[in-house]
Amino acid sequence: MFKKPLASIKSFSPLRSSDKRRLRDEILASFPALKDMEPINHTPVNNIITPDGLQAAKFTSYIEEPGTLYTDADGTPLWFKISSSKNNSLIVPSVYTLWKFPDLIPGLTTWNPVVDKLRNGADLMIPGVITANNTFVPEIDEGSLVVIRARGNKYPLAIGTMAISGQVLASSRGSLPPKGKAVHILHVHLDQLWAMGTKPDFPADWAQGPKAPLDDEYASSDEETDDEKGDEVTDDLTEDLQGVSISDIKGKAMVRDDFPTSTEIESTSTADSQQPEEAKEEVEAIVLSTDEVDKALQDALLQVLKFKITEDVSKELLPMNSSTLYSSYVLPNRARGRAAEADIKKSSWKKLAKWLKAVEKSDLIKCKEIKGELFLLGVNWNHPQLKGFTGHKTVEQQAARQAKVEAQISQANSDVKVLEVLEAYRPNSASGDFFEATGKSRDGYYTLQEVRATLAQYIKDKQLSDPKNQRIIRLDEVLHPALAKKGEQIDRVPRDHTSDRLVANMVIHHYIGYKGQQPRFVKGAVRPIQITQEIRTGRKTVTKVSGLEHFMIDVDAFGQEIQVLCASSVAITPLVGASPKLNLRELMVQGPQVKNVTAVLQERGVPKKYIEFLDKTNKKK
Template identity: 30%
Template structure:
């Protein structure tokens, strides 16, 4: 009822003294309380608020001065309607209502908006009649837990606990812990469970709980009787656990019918029973499973998947087809009334998917971090030199600094704009010959001086007259800046020793790459022998030889694993040219 937030809420107003006295009388008459207990349950300073549920049902809500909802009623004539306690009130007075207990895996299902089904009932404390208010708490042997849900009893509890009724709804839930009504209050945690029969008052309030449910076992006079009692309790606990697992499995089937199975085409059937169970039922189990018993067929009352599926077929949820060695699912019925009434919950499959996606994101982040750590950054730089120095001095830029290509272009544009060198007839061209500094900075001895040129051509010519530098950085290590023109890594296939082809790698030293690291990695990747040898001449560096034609593998390794930009790799196959000679 309160799965979704309240609508059409009115401003809360203080409850007048006369109305509070009437409310106390209603509480006393409805729940048979002593006058001394009323101030605790109907305290001073109450507030009242009108509201509507998400089904547009009108109601009244009574708050404590601290802001906790204590009582509510539903109906147009809410003042004369049934007065229902909230879980905050039940935590003040635990035995206010008769109590049904259920295993811990069922509690999240109730919180999600479902009703309590007959297979999920473990015991009943008190003697509720059909249609009367009851609370639902988590089953814990020897204890009575706090009320976590309030609802109307839907069946005769005597028939329920005697086994005459084994399916259907046991309690129609009205309000639960963690629903929107509970969220209006202080959102405190439930109190801890109390030992059952801890005080004479609670034993008296429990009434005939021992007659209705196996709450406790009378003491035996000898050791043999005690052993029999313990054996009976263990068997009984096992039956209760099996019943709760069976209830959760049925809820999981309803969830699967409402979600994954509803969208399957008819061509997906017949489907093997094991596939149906592992791919649809198990992932649809409620996510909050805190009980000690695993939720699977082996721990249910069915013991076999076939028995569970045949029971589901009798209920009209699925249709089976006999096949060997196991039955198959011939059809499913997502439009069944029980499926339509089922309230969806968060499933184990959704949690597993979230964990998988989180792991994938973490793996991608880790791979990206590793790629950054081993990525190779190569930047070409230029320093003002000889005739280009005057141009940088004119635009007031440091002549001892190193500049990238974009910074050189910016300096050139600044100089052109300052000296108004744009050709008036064709603005794409720059009048170079009309300015001595620009002409000297962009001309050399091997080429005649430029008369006019585009900005791109001038940038290239200016960089040629400047001193080349380069900066190489591997991952997060300190960058290495050196003077000189940087040349690409050479990967060449040549014929050596007669007809044997080999791949030769040179010029990798300026890129901070280790020859032994490259050789060892390529030996495994290419499944061939490798060798490192010095090049002839002074300062010739080293050469890596890989047996066979391995151009693609080597290029992919340099770019993918070592992060060398493709611009700085030159690949050539000279083996055919050698053979032609």
């Protein structure tokens, strides 16, 4: 929804006390868990979800979805409300808010490479959801809000609505998952909504947190009770891992080509080779020996040092704390297949710090304990083990390949030439100096959102708000010519008039082309498509369409599509009053076909705001 900049956004205005209370009540009603939460850093929850200085603005997304955006006093998005009829009462927290309340909404877990696909605008596909073994899949209904977490991290990176129910997702556990979408993504980390805020780094405990809901590879052993598991993990957190939760492995995270082959089944259980069902169960319950776990972890570390934390990039990555090394590098770089089940708790070392210190004794790496946490400081790049290691195919590569396949399938399903319509403004002689003063080019093209953001930042940096009335802006020598009309002598303007005044001193341009192309803007506003419904001779209603050429639509092909869809005759004639050089034509279809014509235009990518309708039938009557 926020993959591209907003199509339009009105000026932000502070919320009145009554509106603020109404919003807070709506949030608490939608997310009742907030009522029972303790203050964060001595700040009450109510003051976090609706802080002082809360602002609101109406917006329209690039996919023509209307809504309302709520930000704090600094402009960081906190909540947004989708105003379409389908999601009329849906209020959604931003990633900024979710990082303050990471457990507010039920979540699904995906592979790290899949998150990049979400940032590129893809929805989360069913095979991209980790469901193997004991990975938690919430029992939520289709259409409910759900957050997306990357494997091994507790903080959400995206939020959307379920395309299917959680029960359907959970039913795919241990088998090839069905195709299709799992979540319709609304907002994701690093999208255009995120870019409006302060863009902080990941929280300090990014790779820490509760394990059961996050990692398919960290499911607990059946031999432990819940209390015993909790105590053991807590002890490990305190003593060595500094908050990195790791527990026993019960099974591996299966993705499409990670299922055991018939050869593996036979080698696992020769006695049961004549009983396929029992052999399958035997494979699903594979437990590696201690020696196998040790070797798998050692190979994973060599894979990391050989291909990830290389000598060329080590200066940027090191020192690295042990928890990050293990969760973000070692685990994703385990070999595929049986080795993917390896976990430090099943090794002979049992604990991460003990393992790394043992590796250090072999002179492969150099570690140091800093403030109670073990850090990787250096690597012996000439070590024989490292030089002789050839590498293996990793779990991470497998997940990336699967994500790529799903993205290709998704792209193939939507690989239709879809129009992209953009409007932008270019500074003229009056506003050019202002843009140069803000470090921008006077020859650039800027969307309305970018114009407003640039103006707001300049006003904030120069402290041009009237101290007695924040709604009034004082004009300095740079801002005056950019906002004043020709010959007008003013020194102050209302804040909500500033962007309109600046745009009036700019030249509108537009671009119409296919998505993925480099925009080439031309002067002037977008000329909309005209749909006219009128009564012709014999009191027959006809629908006329003109302006298709401006949107790169083949009039003849469009006419054939409309003729089939409406089962009506279609005539195409030169557009009356248009220059013959332009070769513009008008399409006329029998009957009241406004809805059908509009639907076809929108399917081809024409935004609804660029479709004008004129009804002449009432005037005739």
